Amino acid sequence: MKRFQYILLILISNFIYSQNNFEIYLTSDSYINDSLILGAPMTRKGFGDLYTFNIKPDKNISKFGSDHSLYFLKIQKENLINGFIEYPQPVAFVYLDKKNKSASGTKIFFLEKGKYKIDLPQNINFLDLNLDTPTNKEYKALQKALEKFYVKSNNPYQQDSLVSLDKKQKFLAEYIKKNPGSYVALWEIVNDYTQYNYHPDYLKNMNLFSAKFKQNKLYKGIETRLKAEESTSIGQKIPDIYFDKQNKLTSEDFKKYKLTFIDYWSTTCAPCIKGMPEIVNLYNDYKDKKVNFITITDERTATRMELATNILKKNNANWINFFDINKNFQEKVNATGYPLHLIIDENGKIIARISNNIEEARNIIKEYVQ
Secondary structure, eight states: OHHHHHHHHHHHHHHHHHTOOEEEEEEOGGGTTSEEEEEOSOOOTTOGGGSOEEEOOBTTEEEOSOSSOEEEEEOOSSEEEEEEESSOEEEEEEEEETTTTEEEEOOOEEEOSEEEEEEOOSOOTTOOOOOOSHHHHHHHHHHHHHGGGEEOOSSTTSOOEESOHHHHHHHHHHHHHHOTTOHHHHHHHHHHHHHHOOOTHHHHHHTTSOTTGGGSHHHHHHHHHHHHHHTTSTTSBOOOEEOSSSOEEOHHHHTTSSEEEEEEEOTTOHHHHHHHHHHHHHHHHHTTTTEEEEEEEOOOSHHHHHHHHHHHHHTTOOSEEEEOTTSHHHHHHTOOSSSEEEEEETTSBEEEEEESOHHHHHHHHHHHHO
16 A cells, blocks of 8 residues: 555656746856755745745755745756746745855746746846746836836845835736736735735735636735734734644633733744843833733744743743744734734733834833833
8 A cells, every 4th residue: 555655656746747837948157066046035934835836856956945945956067947837936046155155146037837048147146137938028017117116226235225115005006907917916015015014005906906816826825814914913803822732822811911912933033032131121020010921932843942942941031932833823913024022902902013123012011001
């Protein structure tokens, strides 16, 4: 039986890879026997599974640990990259210079069905590949139209400054009405969320896409995450969270206190660890004034959980800690970054949702308690 399952797995795998729908013929004399990375250059936590495409591996191509598609390419004289992609996705080529401890990468381009011929020079930093595919042509045209909403940076290593997110979203609304099946416009919403956090116009604009377009996997995945954040914004009630079989956080837990301060963090987050003494000071100031403190740690492996426990002990964080084993907190609250601070009242209503600003949290708690 096991042998049959193994053979079936191979057949399924071979079938998937036989359905190659993109092919990249890549040359780059400057990087022969060196490595480049191909994948999404920047993603928001919890959105990684939307950046998924498959490249057929070989001795020069390997995927490395990530929740989204990132591939190491060991460059030869000629490189043929075959793969499967379900919908157009923004990607870039990136070079990690280990000697100088730096990174450089091309401008974003869209990977979609079709054949590509790409030759990369030695300097790929901010290189525009000018690919002649439908999605790339649309992307370039949209970026040109969006330039009026940005102030151009004089520093080539610094991104342009957005003047008004509100005005940009109004422009996108009109664009989507004219292009109700545009993956480029949908990814632009994701990019704005990644860069500038949540805005209520994102969901309003998404509703303007066609009924057929709303059935695709990417749209549904983005909508689910944004609706989770909308439902847990200020003024909304926090849902019941089930961390594992033994531990949960429900409305009953908030009734015992005037306020509950929640700190969402990870051992990989340097600002989280650096800011922990400030949270401890806040705890010491308000622990006797019916303010409860909770940490929710985004770790699941035994090694990382032990490390987190030691960090909390070292900082004298003498409050309840939960490990988000089931990713239930991350999914229900759309927690896409650390540190995230929630302040909840006795009725379970969210009165503050703050990203890495303990002083703001202190002022809110102080005013509420008084």
